[in-house]
Amino acid sequence: MITADLVKQLREKTGAGMMECKKVLTETDGDMEKAAELLRERGIAKAAKKSGRVAAEGLVSSYVSEDKKVGAIVEVNSETDFVSKNEEFKTFVLDVAEIVAKQNPKDMESLLQLKYKNSDKTVNEVLTEKIATIGENLTIRRFKRFESTGLIESYIHGDGKIAVLVNFTKGDSVVAKDVCMQIAAARPEYLSKEDVPEEKVKKEMEILKAQAINEGKPAEIAEKMVQGRIGKFYGEICLLNQEFVKDSSMKVQDLLKSKDAEIVEFARFEKGEGIEKKEENFAEEVMKQLK
Secondary structure (H helix, E strand, O other), X not given: OOOHHXXXXXXXXXXXXXXXXXXXXXXXXXXHHHHHHHHHHOOHHHHHHHOOOOOOEEEEEEEEOOOOOEEEEEEEEEOOHHHHHOHHHHHHHHHXXXXXXXXXXXXXXXXXXXXXXXXXXXHHHHHHHHHHHHOOOOEEEEEEEEEOOOXXXXXXXXXXXXXXXXXXXXXXXXXXXXXXXHHHHHOOOEOOHHHOOHHHHHHHHHHHHHXXXXXXXXXXXXXXXXXXXXXXXXXXXXXXXXEEOOEEEEEHHHHHHHOOOEEEEEEEEEOOOOOOOOOOOHHHHHHHHHO
């Protein structure tokens, strides 16, 4: 019988995942040495050693069904930008986006356990193989999936640097593409003013008031100035309130109204955003090795 403690021991010894450890222990009737050898033969132990490295490069990609009713975007990270040009890696990212769209995992753990496209292996098993063959740490960082009663549109910018996914209840592909490019370029955080958390608005108003007082304005005048300036704040972070990038004389909400279009939700992924990259100091590394 393969106990949890046995799986834990093998995991600590090789750095491989729980599922891989359990699988090889079952195959080797609990023989720890043979199981470890099997992991090495399959490249899994080697891959596990890479899992501690910072992966902040990679690609974002998308998949939208032919009827445009279901769509997904994903971000898969690698250690170097060089890997993002690798065709094997590109195909893997596209496949993951399709799996998300078609199989609808509820979270990352569920996604990793789903069957990979045209394979008996799980997404996690294929990911581990890719780490071993490509030679870098790879991580599926995040995904977003929409279903629509209208249409889903996506846009990829800069060879996989930015991915946008938008859910329209009304509208056509022409206006949808324009809105996707707007989101890619203008980086809205929310759809409308109503979606902005009250705490965020309150904090911004405090900052604006302090700025006005620092400009020498009396408190009551500063208060009125805040009401005027908060509109600019919404115009920066809310999609509907932003100036349309192709025609600054109108806002995005005006564009949608003129085209009889309506948005329910959107998502924007930018490759590596928020990931702290490790800065390498080669002089320090050499000194450490010499010591």
